[in-house]
Amino acid sequence: MPLTLATWNINSVRLRLPIVRRFIGEYQPDIVCLQETKCPDDQFPTADLRALGYEHIVVNGQKGYHGVAVLSRLPIASVERGLFCRHGHSRHLAVTLGEAAGSASGLTIHNFYVPAGGDEPDPEINDKFAHKLHFLDCMEAAPGNGTLRSQRAVLVGDLNIAPLETDVWSHKALLSVVSHTPVEVERFGRVMRAGAWIDAMRQCIPAEQKLYTWWSYRSPDWAAADKGRRLDHVWVSQDLGAAVDDIRVIKEARGWDRPSDHVPVLATLQL
Template sequence: MRLSLATWNINSVRLRIDLVTRFLTEQAPDVLCLQETKCRDSEFPLAAFHKLGYSHIAINGQKGYHGVAIVSKIPFAESGKRDFCAKGDARHITVTLLPETTPARPINLHNFYVPAGGDEPDPEINPKFAHKLAFLDEMAEWMRTDLIAHRDAIIVGDLNIAPLETDVWSHKALLKVVSHTPIEVEKLGRVINAGPWIDALRHHVPPEEKLYTWWSYRSPDWSKADKGRRLDHIWVSASLKQHLDGLTILRDSRGWDRPSDHVPVTVQLNLD
């Protein structure tokens, strides 16, 4: 069985449902994880996904902010959500995928939207940055104590950190910019090592090559300037590493009408 799984910070699922429809029609992943859905559960456009054949849906939303969702053609058991830092933010949801052709191999899937952290990389004066660091600390501790990666598991989402020098357009220019500061990279490293997790994108793209999934709205010509960052991630447990079998980063979607500033990232796994 081949399993295709995508992650996309859509920046309002209702505003960009036509783009989601286009993506699902053209790319047809088995599972799509969305971040920044920005709507309450009751406002989520269920009908649009059902029409496209995504009948299994898990939502963790809130009014106007944050929000994560998983839509799937594959049956799953909804496992729940965690309120990181006890702030009441909708930033995590988890399900257990139940592939019908491999019933003995359930896969735990976690969808995250890590706080962006504001503009000033100083937790003493910027509570948003302090929240981001605390969120990462809790992620690492939770993964260590729950041994999440000791099962077949996948973590996806907008983690709002570009960890490698080649994950940003200029390492030197962004060292003091939130998303690439040394303290963020260090704390994300602790989360990865708490698995340990396999970076699925870098499994396919060597770490010495540039790799981006986000381009700022502030750039008048994002494609020409190409000042991107890799903020969107897919990690798999060591047990799934050998099954990684393809990667697509849909850069062209950044140029669609009224796009998100993130693009969809899709990995393929061969579970045979």
């Protein structure tokens, strides 16, 4: 069966609800994973999103900052919230779908919002960067303690790292800019290897091709400048590598009314 799954840093779900409705109306994904929802659980627009066909909604939010949510048309059998953040931020949510996801063992979906890391790539003088590296270290260690399962699993979210030279508009210009520094890219690779994850986006879109999911609000004409970065990711476990049928970056969403600075990434799996 085909399963369509979207990941999107929405940068305030209540503020961007009109474009969430637009995206869902145009693309009809089975699962939507949102990051940076920026609202406590009791203020999440659950009723509005259920009206769009997502009967099963799980949120992990906090007032004004961070927050992740999973919207599903399929039943959710179980929910986990991993302890990846030393500051207690709401940055992870995992749901396991039942047999409706095409297998008796179900399918686990991890939704992450990795800390951005501030402006200075030095953990000695920038605690935000130190926090980011610590968070990644916790993600790397997680497969060993069972928290981050990687069998019949998908990991998506705003991981706030653009690992490849073709994931940024200029490798040379961004080598010392947070999100593309060598220390972050090295940590990113360690997390992937620890869980034996497959980069589904680059499995479908050649690594030689420029690929972005984020364009800064600071650019007066983001489309003309096209100075983007691939900060949003879709990983799959080894047993799902052959199931990845298609990956689409919905670039036009960056030009919608009152947009997020990130755009949705839509993955199709044949389960």
